[in-house]
Amino acid sequence: MTPDCRRLCFIFNPISGTNRRFDLPGLLSRQLGNTPGLYYEVQPTHYAGHAEELARTAAANGFGVVVAVGGDGTVNEVGRGLLGTGVAMGVLPRGSGNGLARHLGIPLGMAAAVSLLRQPRVLPIDVGRLNGKPFFCTAGLGFDAHVSRCFAAAGTRGLATYVRVALREYGRYRATPVQIEVNGQLLRTTCYVLAFANAAQYGNNAYIAPLANIRDGLLDMCLIDEMPLSRALRVAYGLAAGDLPTSGAAAYHTTHTVRVRSEQPLGFHLDGDFAGEATDVSVALEPQALPVVVGHSFTQ
Numbered sequence: 001m002t003p004d005c006r007r008l009c010f011i012f013n014p015i016s017g018t019n020r021r022f023d024l025p026g027l028l029s030r031q032l033g034n035t036p037g038l039y040y041e042v043q044p045t046h047y048a049g050h051a052e053e054l055a056r057t058a059a060a061n062g063f064g065v066v067v068a069v070g071g072d073g074t075v076n077e078v079g080r081g082l083l084g085t086g087v088a089m090g091v092l093p094r095g096s097g098n099g100l101a102r103h104l105g106i107p108l109g110m111a112a113a114v115s116l117l118r119q120p121r122v123l124p125i126d127v128g129r130l131n132g133k134p135f136f137c138t139a140g141l142g143f144d145a146h147v148s149r150c151f152a153a154a155g156t157r158g159l160a161t162y163v164r165v166a167l168r169e170y171g172r173y174r175a176t177p178v179q180i181e182v183n184g185q186l187l188r189t190t191c192y193v194l195a196f197a198n199a200a201q202y203g204n205n206a207y208i209a210p211l212a213n214i215r216d217g218l219l220d221m222c223l224i225d226e227m228p229l230s231r232a233l234r235v236a237y238g239l240a241a242g243d244l245p246t247s248g249a250a251a252y253h254t255t256h257t258v259r260v261r262s263e264q265p266l267g268f269h270l271d272g273d274f275a276g277e278a279t280d281v282s283v284a285l286e287p288q289a290l291p292v293v294v295g296h297s298f299t300q
């Protein structure tokens with residue numbers, strides 16, 4: 001049965017982002033209340049991981065679009081819950097970074113983002129897996145994962161906290177020796193940052209892989225082996241300018257599977273949330289495995 005895009009379930013993470021006075025029911029009533037034939041419900045999350053359960057239940061209950069209201073962590077949980085159901089994921093970007101929403105051309109203004117849902121345009125996107133765990137935007141090992149772990153413990157959220165934590169940890173973090181198998185090559189190197197990009201950016205228009213196409217069945221792998229200060233400055237500029245691949249500060253490979261081994265456990269993140277440590281990491285991609293609502297400007 002084709003999912004009914006006139007039945008929408010909004011899964012709302014109240015701790016995402018920094019705006020605590022957000023009135024979702026009021027916004028939905030103004031934007032969707034008078035749309036004939038459209039039915040919606042709002043389900044707030046009560047704990048980390050809850051959005052995945054709520055999304056799975058919503059799909060089983062016949063909702064045709066399940067909308068993640070939050071940042072990339074909420075998107076990750078809702079996306080996990082919908083995998084294999086054929087139900088589309090929408091996004092109302094209310095997080096700190098909103099990497100997937102930005103990649104998909106979803107407006108950051110809430111009213112405009114909601115209005116996309118009146119007649120949603122749905123396309124399937126690729127889904128990455130790191131040791132079997134899904135990600136939709138980016139995953140990675142090394143410094144990024146370390147910062148995501150410290151960020152979760154920081155007590156406040158938002159870009160300012162993220163930058164403060166990253167600057168503090170830059171002086172402490174050391175690269176780890178690794179072996180990387182990619183496209184039939186074995187790279188013996190060190191890992192300061194090893195990013196797997198399904199989408200082009202981490203969020204906040206920080207472009208780790210500006211050429212990434214989220215529907216091409218391929219991941220863009222970005223390796224930064226060491227991070228002396230001169231390179232850190234170039235990387236920071238390259239993330240903002242979108243020219244990291246041509247900067248000489250990072251090496252890129254386009255692939256659909258990667259294996260990474262290290263003697264020391266390496267932390268990893270999934271869509272910006274710290275998700276564990278491992279000495280053996282396999283990354284793979286499932287082409288066009290999740291239908292999502294995209295914005296008018298999305299052309300991939």
Ligand SMILES: Nc1ncnc2c1ncn2[C@@H]1O[C@H](COP(=O)(O)OP(=O)(O)OP(=O)(O)O)[C@@H](O)[C@H]1O
Pocket residue numbers: 013014015016017018045046047048049050070071072073074075077094095096097098099157158203271272273
């Ligand atoms: N009710 C809740 N209480 C505590 N944590 C929650 C709750 N609901 C969801 N979470 C957790 O909140 C975390 C952060 O959410 P999310 O990533 O959406 O926001 P953000 O970090 O502000 O945005 P972004 O990832 O775009 O920077 C997620 O990892 C999720 O598991």
